[in-house]
Amino acid sequence: MSFVTLKVDEGIAERGQHTYITDSTSPVLPVCNVRTIPGDMTERGCAFAGCRGVVGGPVKDVIHLVHGPIGCSFYTWGSRRNLSDNPLHRRYCWSTDTQEKDIVFGGEKKLCQAILESAALFPEANAVFVYATCPTALIGDDLDAVAKRASRAIVKPVHAFNAPGFCGVSQSKGHHIANTYIFEHIVGTRELEDPTPYDVNLIGEYNIDGDLWVLKPLLEDMGLRIITAFTGNADYDSLCKMHCAKLNIVHCQRSATYIADLVRDKYHIPYLPVTMFGIEETSNSLREVAAFFGLQERAEAVITRELARIEPELNFYREKLSDKRAMVYVGAPRVWHWIPVLYELGMEVVAGATTFGHEDDYQKINRRAHDGVLIIDNPNELELEEVIAEYRPDIFLTGLKEKYLSMKMGVPSINSHSYEDGPYAGFTGLLNFARDIYKAIYSPVWKFVEGGSDRG
Amino acid sequence: MAEPAQRAVVINPAKICQPIGAMYATLGINQAVPLVQGSQGCSTYVRYQFNRHFREPVNIAVTSFHEDAAVFGGRKNLIEGLYNLVLRYRPRVIGVVTTCSSETIGDDIETFVKEARKEIGRGLGEDILAQVSIVPIHTPSYAGSHVKGYDTASKAYLEYLAAPGQPNGRLNIIPGIINPGDIEEIKHLVREMGVDPLVIFDISDTLNAPMRLPKPLYPEGGTTAEELKDCANSQGTVALCRHAGGSGAQYLLRKFNLPAVLGPLPVGVANTDTFLENVQKITGAVIPPSVERERGILLDHMADTSQYTVMRRAAIFGDPDIVSAVTRVVCELGMEPVVVLSGTASKDFTAEVAGVTAEYGVTPDILSGSDLFAFEQLARERKAEVILGHSKGVDMAKDMRVPLVRVGFPVYDRVGLFRRPIVGYRGTLELMDRIINSILDFAYPEDKLHQ
Numbered sequence: 001m002s003f004v005t006l007k008v009d010e011g012i013a014e015r016g017q018h019t020y021i022t023d024s025t026s027p028v029l030p031v032c033n034v035r036t037i038p039g040d041m042t043e044r045g046c047a048f049a050g051c052r053g054v055v056g057g058p059v060k061d062v063i064h065l066v067h068g069p070i071g072c073s074f075y076t077w078g079s080r081r082n083l084s085d086n087p088l089h090r091r092y093c094w095s096t097d098t099q100e101k102d103i104v105f106g107g108e109k110k111l112c113q114a115i116l117e118s119a120a121l122f123p124e125a126n127a128v129f130v131y132a133t134c135p136t137a138l139i140g141d142d143l144d145a146v147a148k149r150a151s152r153a154i155v156k157p158v159h160a161f162n163a164p165g166f167c168g169v170s171q172s173k174g175h176h177i178a179n180t181y182i183f184e185h186i187v188g189t190r191e192l193e194d195p196t197p198y199d200v201n202l203i204g205e206y207n208i209d210g211d212l213w214v215l216k217p218l219l220e221d222m223g224l225r226i227i228t229a230f231t232g233n234a235d236y237d238s239l240c241k242m243h244c245a246k247l248n249i250v251h252c253q254r255s256a257t258y259i260a261d262l263v264r265d266k267y268h269i270p271y272l273p274v275t276m277f278g279i280e281e282t283s284n285s286l287r288e289v290a291a292f293f294g295l296q297e298r299a300e301a302v303i304t305r306e307l308a309r310i311e312p313e314l315n316f317y318r319e320k321l322s323d324k325r326a327m328v329y330v331g332a333p334r335v336w337h338w339i340p341v342l343y344e345l346g347m348e349v350v351a352g353a354t355t356f357g358h359e360d361d362y363q364k365i366n367r368r369a370h371d372g373v374l375i376i377d378n379p380n381e382l383e384l385e386e387v388i389a390e391y392r393p394d395i396f397l398t399g400l401k402e403k404y405l406s407m408k409m410g411v412p413s414i415n416s417h418s419y420e421d422g423p424y425a426g427f428t429g430l431l432n433f434a435r436d437i438y439k440a441i442y443s444p445v446w447k448f449v450e451g452g453s454d455r456g
Numbered sequence: 457m458a459e460p461a462q463r464a465v466v467i468n469p470a471k472i473c474q475p476i477g478a479m480y481a482t483l484g485i486n487q488a489v490p491l492v493q494g495s496q497g498c499s500t501y502v503r504y505q506f507n508r509h510f511r512e513p514v515n516i517a518v519t520s521f522h523e524d525a526a527v528f529g530g531r532k533n534l535i536e537g538l539y540n541l542v543l544r545y546r547p548r549v550i551g552v553v554t555t556c557s558s559e560t561i562g563d564d565i566e567t568f569v570k571e572a573r574k575e576i577g578r579g580l581g582e583d584i585l586a587q588v589s590i591v592p593i594h595t596p597s598y599a600g601s602h603v604k605g606y607d608t609a610s611k612a613y614l615e616y617l618a619a620p621g622q623p624n625g626r627l628n629i630i631p632g633i634i635n636p637g638d639i640e641e642i643k644h645l646v647r648e649m650g651v652d653p654l655v656i657f658d659i660s661d662t663l664n665a666p667m668r669l670p671k672p673l674y675p676e677g678g679t680t681a682e683e684l685k686d687c688a689n690s691q692g693t694v695a696l697c698r699h700a701g702g703s704g705a706q707y708l709l710r711k712f713n714l715p716a717v718l719g720p721l722p723v724g725v726a727n728t729d730t731f732l733e734n735v736q737k738i739t740g741a742v743i744p745p746s747v748e749r750e751r752g753i754l755l756d757h758m759a760d761t762s763q764y765t766v767m768r769r770a771a772i773f774g775d776p777d778i779v780s781a782v783t784r785v786v787c788e789l790g791m792e793p794v795v796v797l798s799g800t801a802s803k804d805f806t807a808e809v810a811g812v813t814a815e816y817g818v819t820p821d822i823l824s825g826s827d828l829f830a831f832e833q834l835a836r837e838r839k840a841e842v843i844l845g846h847s848k849g850v851d852m853a854k855d856m857r858v859p860l861v862r863v864g865f866p867v868y869d870r871v872g873l874f875r876r877p878i879v880g881y882r883g884t885l886e887l888m889d890r891i892i893n894s895i896l897d898f899a900y901p902e903d904k905l906h907q
């Protein structure tokens with residue numbers, strides 16, 4: 001039994017089973033994907049965030065219309081760095097700006113009107129995605145009915161995503177709802193005109209700070225064609241044709257395995273879970289994908305070329321980062337994606353945590369982490385403070401909110417949700433990743449922080 | 457192009473939601489924690505906004521509504537949430553910030569807080585309970601923006617905490633949604649006049665904290681609970697932003713008969729003059745030579761640089777009080793405001809700005825409660841040469857090939873601006889430099905500057 005209780009959790013029984021130390025001889029799984037204790041300073045967001053922000057938001061050529069009061073829309077305007085090459089995308093924020101009278105009398109008419117206006121003002125948009133929020137869901141607005149009506153009027157697809165913030169325990173529920181919706185209403189509605197034997201989808205890749213743009217060429221150089229990424233830099237049309245692929249490659253396995261499962265079950269298209277961070281994992285992933293298509297030689301050529309390109313510079317960082325102690329806390333998959341990458345850089349991982357991990361995430365963490373690593377499910381601010389103070393890692397890989405907490409405590413940190421200066425995926429990304437960690441750790445500022453360690 | 461008044465869809469809002477305004481105020485209280493009564497998005501998103509603007513961690517807790525709360529209401533969540541928060545953080549003040557969902561459900565917050573207090577007293581002891589003030593703040597976003605949220609909070613805290621006692625000789629200042637640097641500058645001016653400022657919601661230290669180990673649980677500084685109590689005994693109140701904090705000042709006037717001055721935000725020569733005169737009126741203090749010197753330096757600089765500013769067309773957006781003050785500065789610099797937008801609808805914003813611009817014989821398009829989509833259209837039509845507003849103006853500025861001078865909240869794509877004032881004579885100087893240097897950096901032939 002390797003559960004541990006942090007000091008700040010004494011007296012709060014519910015938190016006991018969320019924290020453990022990895023131990024390969026008797027691995028445990030934490031209580032996870034359960035509700036947050038009220039009064040927590042949790043890092044978790046809402047289902048709407050998972051639906052609008054993570055899965056729906058990256059689709060680049062549609063109008064993302066949030067049906068609710070202004071905050072829910074404002075906060076999701078360009079805040080996640082899911083880049084695209086479409087100027088319409090991320091520049092605009094559409095909202096029905098729900099007012100008191102809408103709450104009292106219902107907001108459906110206004111929503112319908114808003115869809116018609118948006119479509120008229122932005123004729124270049126290829127569809128409209130409408131998102132429910134807590135208040136408009138609570139008053140019972142029927143988004144599906146409005147979407148149907150509006151779609152007939154504008155003669156373009158209008159889709160209603162019903163993932164108000166209160167459903168589920170975290171943003172994870174929103175991922176699921178968005179996956180199911182896109183599968184049921186978008187996938188399979190158009191056919192690929194020129195299918196080839198080498199068509200794939202890259203699922204669970206949101207093009208954070210350009211990740212997709214370094215992964216895509218690797219697959220293409222092996223001779224594959226990507227129909228769509230789900231959903232980084234994706235256009236609406238390509239999502240409709242997802243079912244025409246020969247293989248689905250699944251990167252973020254928390255937010256998007258759902259659709260890979262659904263596509264497999266209905267269209268008999270297999271999928272391959274991969275990690276495309278770090279040399280070893282990326283290489284192995286490319287090899288497995290290649291093996292499926294019989295393209296092993298081309299994969300080896302790509303891998304050899306990339307390694308030759310990055311090795312010299314990478315050696316510098318390896319030397320600088322060797323034996324540095326890291327703590328990593330992000331959504332879920334990047335924790336287990338990155339643990340091997342940190343090892344590959346010669347670093348040690350002392351602690352890890354996920355915001356919304358499920359059991360399978362913790363299984364993967366347990367498989368990949370060495371023994372003796374502290375793991376926390378859905379940590380709150382106080383727990384993080386205790387762990388940072390106890391372990392004093394050399395670097396804390398985490399989101400923006402915790403980054404400033406960490407640095408206030410004298411521990412360097414990089415934004416690991418949206419990255420500092422990414423992309424971080426693939427071979428090119430590994431260099432950026434290592435460089436950003438290096439820059440954080442070796443910044444001369446830490447020499448001046450009394451009580452901090454002089455790392456440079 | 458349809459104005460949002462006729463449009464159902466809002467495109468590119470220049471306003472945020474009520475709770476963030478209430479939290480902005482709460483974070484200026486010493487050892488205070490906002491507890492968001494709603495789902496996690498409403499707190500996590502807000503934290504993110506603060507983090508990116510101030511580059512600081514912030515303590516914000518949430519009662520984590522899920523389906524059951526949506527159906528049965530948030531009673532259990534709030535009671536449990538308050539209990540856990542007190543157990544773990546021992547805050548002096550908790551602002552219970554409601555959200556659209558809890559207001560839609562119709563949570564009876566006041567009753568829930570009473571029940572929670574009983575539980576806390578029973579479970580953690582009466583002394584611990586006595587240490588914490590729990591203040592409900594009702595902030596449904598479908599009935600107002602972040603500006604209103606701050607205003608609502610200002611009234612809620614004072615109603616709850618302010619209590620009569622001995623006169624303290626101090627001057628209350630309610631800052632509104634302005635930066636730590638602005639608050640520092642206001643304190644400087646008031647102190648130069650020999651008056652002791654009592655800043656209500658003082659974020660100047662709490663959101664601009666040093667790196668010094670070990671990190672305290674709460675950032676140092678902020679208005680203490682005792683000061684919030686004592687502000688009923690000050691000489692009077694100046695709410696720098698009428699729309700954000702005015703209600704607090706008015707409450708103190710009604711209840712304790714404290715003279716109240718609402719705005720204008722002291723940006724620019726005339727507004728700073730007015731501010732100082734108001735302080736003088738309330739306290740009887742005189743404006744010292746040191747402050748007159750600051751004024752003189754500002755005028756000197758305005759004269760030195762008018763070749764760069766006079767006749768330059770500006771478009772301004774943001775919160776009503778800031779925008780109306782910045783519009784006046786722009787006029788004072790001889791620039792021509794062509795579009796002026798308050799993202800938050802306001803009854804008197806239009807008349808106020810029209811009054812300012814009439815003094816200078818210019819006629820901007822004035823939008824109240826409109827969005828940046830409409831603003832951009834007009835800014836293009838009227839060929840604005842510089843845009844003043846927060847970071848959400850960056851795309852239009854790039855597309856229009858004009859500089860964006862960052863003013864307001866949130867500013868996340870430049871560093872350090874929250875530390876620098878735009879208020880007072882010195883702050884106006886800073887703002888002027890920002891405007892002029894942006895213009896020079898952007899589109900000014902270098903050889904014309906070789907003088």
Ligand code: SF4
Pocket residue numbers: 068069070071072073133134135473474475494497498554555556557596597598
């Ligand atoms: S529901 Fe209301 S309070 Fe919550 S983020 Fe949306 S607008 Fe703000």
Ligand code: SF4
Pocket residue numbers: 046047048049068071072132133134135164165166494495496497498499501556557
């Ligand atoms: S109201 Fe609901 S959907 Fe909107 S941000 Fe808050 S939790 Fe998320």
